[in-house]
Amino acid sequence: MSKIIKGPSTRELMEQMVQESEHLSISDRRDFLRKGVAAAAGIAATTFAGRSTAAEINKTNLPPNEPTWGKQLGHGVVEQPYGSPSQFEKHVVRRTVPWLTADSIASISMTPLQDLKGIITPNGLVFERYHGGVPQVNPDEHRLIIHGLVERPLIFTMEDLMRFPSVSEIKFIECPANGGMEWKGAQMEALQFTHGMLSCCEWTGVPLRVLLEEAGVKPEGKWILAEGADGAHMSRSIPLEKALDDTLVVYAQNGEMLRPEQGYPLRLLNPGWEGNTSIKWLRRLEVGDKPWYHREETSKYTDLMPDGRARKFTFVQEANSVITTPCPENPLVKPGFVEIEGLAWSGRGKVKHVDISFDGGVSWVPANLKGLVLDKSLTRFSLVTKWNGQPWLLQSRSVDETGYVQPTLAQLREVRGGNSIYHKNSIHTWKVAPTGEITNVQIT
Amino acid sequence: MFKSLDMTKPLIVLGLGLGLGLSLTVTAMFTHAAQFGIGETATAEQIEGWDIDIRPDGKGLPEGSGTVEAGEVLYEERCATCHGLFGEGEGRWPVLAGGQGTLKDERPTKTVGSYWPYASTLYDYIRRAMPFTAPRSLSDQQVYDVTAYVLYLNEIVEEDFVLTKDSLASIEMPNQDNFFIDPRPDVQNKRCMENCADPKKLMITGTLKGITPVGHFVQGADAPAASHDAQMEKEQEEEKQRKASITGEAIAEKHAVEAASLSELALAGKTTYEGACKVCHGSGLTGSPKFGDSDAWSARIKKGMPVLLDHAVNGFSGDTGVMPPKGGRVDLSDQQVEQAVAYMVESSQ
Numbered sequence: 001m002s003k004i005i006k007g008p009s010t011r012e013l014m015e016q017m018v019q020e021s022e023h024l025s026i027s028d029r030r031d032f033l034r035k036g037v038a039a040a041a042g043i044a045a046t047t048f049a050g051r052s053t054a055a056e057i058n059k060t061n062l063p064p065n066e067p068t069w070g071k072q073l074g075h076g077v078v079e080q081p082y083g084s085p086s087q088f089e090k091h092v093v094r095r096t097v098p099w100l101t102a103d104s105i106a107s108i109s110m111t112p113l114q115d116l117k118g119i120i121t122p123n124g125l126v127f128e129r130y131h132g133g134v135p136q137v138n139p140d141e142h143r144l145i146i147h148g149l150v151e152r153p154l155i156f157t158m159e160d161l162m163r164f165p166s167v168s169e170i171k172f173i174e175c176p177a178n179g180g181m182e183w184k185g186a187q188m189e190a191l192q193f194t195h196g197m198l199s200c201c202e203w204t205g206v207p208l209r210v211l212l213e214e215a216g217v218k219p220e221g222k223w224i225l226a227e228g229a230d231g232a233h234m235s236r237s238i239p240l241e242k243a244l245d246d247t248l249v250v251y252a253q254n255g256e257m258l259r260p261e262q263g264y265p266l267r268l269l270n271p272g273w274e275g276n277t278s279i280k281w282l283r284r285l286e287v288g289d290k291p292w293y294h295r296e297e298t299s300k301y302t303d304l305m306p307d308g309r310a311r312k313f314t315f316v317q318e319a320n321s322v323i324t325t326p327c328p329e330n331p332l333v334k335p336g337f338v339e340i341e342g343l344a345w346s347g348r349g350k351v352k353h354v355d356i357s358f359d360g361g362v363s364w365v366p367a368n369l370k371g372l373v374l375d376k377s378l379t380r381f382s383l384v385t386k387w388n389g390q391p392w393l394l395q396s397r398s399v400d401e402t403g404y405v406q407p408t409l410a411q412l413r414e415v416r417g418g419n420s421i422y423h424k425n426s427i428h429t430w431k432v433a434p435t436g437e438i439t440n441v442q443i444t
Numbered sequence: 445m446f447k448s449l450d451m452t453k454p455l456i457v458l459g460l461g462l463g464l465g466l467s468l469t470v471t472a473m474f475t476h477a478a479q480f481g482i483g484e485t486a487t488a489e490q491i492e493g494w495d496i497d498i499r500p501d502g503k504g505l506p507e508g509s510g511t512v513e514a515g516e517v518l519y520e521e522r523c524a525t526c527h528g529l530f531g532e533g534e535g536r537w538p539v540l541a542g543g544q545g546t547l548k549d550e551r552p553t554k555t556v557g558s559y560w561p562y563a564s565t566l567y568d569y570i571r572r573a574m575p576f577t578a579p580r581s582l583s584d585q586q587v588y589d590v591t592a593y594v595l596y597l598n599e600i601v602e603e604d605f606v607l608t609k610d611s612l613a614s615i616e617m618p619n620q621d622n623f624f625i626d627p628r629p630d631v632q633n634k635r636c637m638e639n640c641a642d643p644k645k646l647m648i649t650g651t652l653k654g655i656t657p658v659g660h661f662v663q664g665a666d667a668p669a670a671s672h673d674a675q676m677e678k679e680q681e682e683e684k685q686r687k688a689s690i691t692g693e694a695i696a697e698k699h700a701v702e703a704a705s706l707s708e709l710a711l712a713g714k715t716t717y718e719g720a721c722k723v724c725h726g727s728g729l730t731g732s733p734k735f736g737d738s739d740a741w742s743a744r745i746k747k748g749m750p751v752l753l754d755h756a757v758n759g760f761s762g763d764t765g766v767m768p769p770k771g772g773r774v775d776l777s778d779q780q781v782e783q784a785v786a787y788m789v790e791s792s793q
Contacts, residue, residue, distance in 0.1 A: 104719055106576070132579060136775045147491045155486035163482050186651045214480060225497055231579040233572035235497060284494050292499050293562050295569040299554065302623060308547035310559075314626040355635070360646050364637045393648070397633075405633040415630050419552055423628075431650065441650045 091115070094125060095192055097181075105133040106232070108175065110196025113322075113343065114329040118371065119170070119378040121199035123259050129175055129197070129275065130261075132231030137281055139265035142229065144211075144249070148287035151216030158265050162251060164206040169248065169271070170377045172200040172345045174317050176274035176301060176422040184418045186440045191327035194428065194440060198345075200378035203269050205250035208243045212287070221287040225294075226268050229283035236277045237291035238270065242315070246271050246376075249282065272347030272376040273315040274422070276301055306417035317347035319406045320425040321354055321381070321398035332387055332436035340367070340383045346400035347376060353399040354381040360393030360429060360443045361408065367396070392432035393443065410444045498568035502613030505567065509608040510588025512596040518586055519593045522575045525729050531555070531597040534727075541597040544618060557598025561623050563615040567591045577723060577730065577772070710790040713783030720773040721784050731765025733792070741792035749785070753778075756785050 061067035085092065094109040109128045111121055128134075139158045147153035175197035181187045188194050208224075217240065224243050228234040238247065248269040251258060258264040263280030270277045276296055291297070291313070303311040321344035326332050344351045350373055355364040367381040381396070398406045409426040431441045498504040520529065528534050531541030543553025552558075556566055571587045573579050582590070592607040600615065601607070717725070717735075728734035733741050744752060754760075757778055759769035770776045776784075 105723060132573065132576075133773075134775075145486050145491060145494060147486055147495070153486040153491060154483040155490060156483040160483045164480060185649060189651055210480075214483065227494075227497070231573065233496070233579065235568075235572065286495065286497065288499070288503075290499065290501070292497055292568070293565055294497070295565055295573075298560055298562065298565050298623075299556075299569075303626075304547060304552060304554070306548065308552075309622040309624060310547075311626050311628075312623040314628065316626075316628065318628060353635070355637070359643065360641070360648070362639065362641050362643050362646075364640065393646075397635075399635055404629055405635050407631045407633040411631040411633055429648075431648070439650055441648050444647045444649070 089115075092125065094128060095196075097188075097193060106131045108177070108197060110192045111199050112192050113196055113198065113324055114191045114327050116324075119200050119343070119380055120254060121201055123201070123254050123256065123262070126173075126199040126201065126253075126259070126262055127175065127197050128261050130230075130232070131234055134260050135230040135281055136260060137229060137265060142265050142281075142283070144266060144283060144285070146211060146215045146285045146287070148225075149218040149221040149289065150212075150287050151218065152214075154211075154215045156211075158251065161206060161249065161266065164210055166204055167207060167248065168202055168204040168252075170200065170202045170372070170374050171269060171271040172198060172317075172376060172378045173269070173275045173278060174198045174320075174345070174347075176276065176314070176317065179424040179426075179428075180421045182442070183413075183420065183424055186442045189328045189440055191322065191324060191329055195322045197275070198343075198378075200345075201253040202255070203248060203250045204252035204255075205248045205266075205269070208247040208249050208268070208285075209245075211249060211285075212243060215287075217287055220289045223288050223291050225284075225286040225288060225292050226277075226279040226282060227284040227286075228263075228279045229281040234276075234279055234296065235292065235294045236279060236296055237294065237313075238268075238277060239313075240287070242270060242273070270315070272317060272349075274301065274317060277315060301422060303416065303420040303422050305420065311420075314423055317345070318423065318425045319346035319348065319351070319398045319400040319404050320344070321351075321396040321406060322428045323356075323394055323396050323430055326394070326432065326436075326438045327430060328438045328440060331438050332432060334436075335388045336386060338385060338387045340385060340394070341370075342367075342381050342396050344369075344379045344381055344396070344398035345377065346398065346402075346404070348404065349401040350375050351379040351381075351398050352401045352403075354379075355397045355399075356381075356383050357395040357397070358392045361395055361397075361427065364397065387432075387436075389434045389436075391434055392430075393441070394430045394432055395427050395443075397427050408444075409442055413444075496568075496572055498564045498571070500562040500564045500613070502564065502609060505564075505609045505612060506584040507609065508585050508588050509606050510585065510590070510592045511607070512592045512601065512603055512605055515589035515591070515593025515596070518582075518590045522582075523590065525727060526576065531594065540594055544598075547619070547622075555598065556594055557600060557618065559619050561617055561620045563591075563595060563600070563612055563617055566594055567612060570594075706790050707786065709783055710786040713780070713785070713787030716776060716780045716784040717787045720771045720776060721788065724771065725788060732767065733764075735788055736792050738792055741789065745789055745793065749789070752785055752789065753782055756781050 059065075061069075092112050092115040094111060096104070096107060096109040107128075107130065111125050111127045116122075116125070142158055144156045144161065145153070146156075178197035179194055182194060222240050224238045224240060226236055226238055248271070250263075250267050250269045251265055253259065253262055258267060263282065266282045267280040268278050268282050297312065301314070303314050305311065321342060323340060323342040324330070325339065325341045332338060340356060342354070344354045351369065354367045354369065356367050357364045365383065367383040370380045370382050373379050407426055412424065412426050429441050429443050431439045433439070495504070526534055526537035527540045528537075531539065533539035539553060539555050541555055541557055543555045543558035546553045546558060560566065567587055570591055571580075571582070571584070575581070588607050591612070592601065592605060595601045595607070595615070596603065596605065600617065605611075722735065724730055724732040725735045728737070728740070733744060755767060757770060760767040770781050
């Protein structure tokens, strides 16, 4: 299985295409991508046929022979004091679409969801979104100030913050622009690019409520401004209600201190809300009586409607789901049993059901929820079935505990048109060809 | 990693006493009023240095005023390389002006003038994040000036306008009334299991046919480089002009083809260059020698690699501008900088 992934498969091709098209003009790029997609599709098909990889296999490592690694010793302890993945997993990396932004300092990269298992995203693969690059913050010189409409303005060192009783919670974090490239049509032949602005970690820190209690919010206090210490000084207004509900001030992820890319040494986490509100490199929280209307809640992160008006403070990431096996990067390899797997999540709470359709949404069957089913967390679903080369139009549809049912693209477009950029949580379709090749299509 | 606690500080006792007394007045809104007495009281001075935010009602604006005239000089020096002389946006850098009346179009142009609801946001944002390569480098006065100028570029204020604490809050932006609170959930799907759609009526569109991709390649997700007003033609024209004027990107393309002739050291430096140096050297920003421009580099190259490397690592202020140490990226190792210098030098001979 891993051989298929490592050959010159769709993903490498996509990446190569993306790199090569960086310097092309707009229309050239479009053309290039189309041709490239055709090429990628062709390659995926040959990979499926099992030809491209057989030559690479060293038969002397296969039974009945004793493989090389069984006849010698490996390296000892602390050869790598901080371990890294196997050399055979080099393809499991974050990727970006360079032409989205003018440079890589204010840009985004995506998580390789197609290669991940379970619900936790490894720290090195959590998607990145920066507005001024990754600052290298010295934790001993980092401070958090809480001020504004409070009884006692406070300044905390990292050491102070880590003395508070801590909590650890598994929560997803998603950029509201996830899938936003596809409002007007299918664009990307890769799960990583259609849904990869999404990750899920166990976060450790202090509930913001505790810190606010420490400072004492005055009765007029209704909003909080959170601000980062990076060059972008990213800032967002957050309603006090949320801050007192489940917002966390986080210093660790998946058991270790935050990665620089994720806000080391301190970040905010607003569970279930658009990722941009979870300010990284958090240095300041100001309590006020009104929102601030900063750039990231006016120019950006507002949703333009067809009538020219725009929605503001669109915080929640509504219920969503996507099938991760199969997907363009993980074609169906052999007829017979297949476990269809995917991820579902909702910013309003727990995932209640996930249904799968094989016929483009005409009929649906319930999938199983696997493992942990947690509030505002990724939830893995699965359905074991048989595939005998029949064409499928595969879809998944999640329902959350509020009863909200993930919508169709047509339903979203009817209300929101095609220019709202953010919050596209519609049912996604993978077309399965008789060869097992998977392509990205939209059904309306 | 963190220093050990200083138990001799009286702050815990003090904090507890103060905190408990005051918290009684606010406990009503909290479930419990635990006070840990952790953290120190932030001083007015500490807060003042970091409290940079501005609100639509003008709260947070410093004393001072700015003029369009002074703003123009500053804008052309510090902003136009990226945002264009008229705010039209160079290449894929953000567009700052124009686009009024396009919000209902197939491809709307969202700018300060066409989209932003409050003028205060402009002051706030420039003060916190611009110019992109040197955030927090402008004085409050300069931010007033350049804010006035960007408003002028958007035809929101007249040429002789003087921006002050009070006048800024009173500016009415054209699109101010067109934002409304999130009404979601706005669509209602049903959990239908059988005969949910008519199979004959399903329209299937893939990436190869069907809907032409628009918008995405220009604006994409929440990409900042929103040059949406440009029609296809205009984009192509701009693109052509950009290449013709031998920008860093066009040259980078040329050199990508010649990549085979680069040394191993130089090849290893490509990534560092793109991540840390291209932002200035790609276009000659702030007086930096442009990537691929042999005229700009020949005299420098004569100084020899050790000198160039020293200047790149430790910073250098020559006749044309200021090269910050490691391009401002102190996280880079000296070796990475060396590779990047080699890549730049070999590509610019």
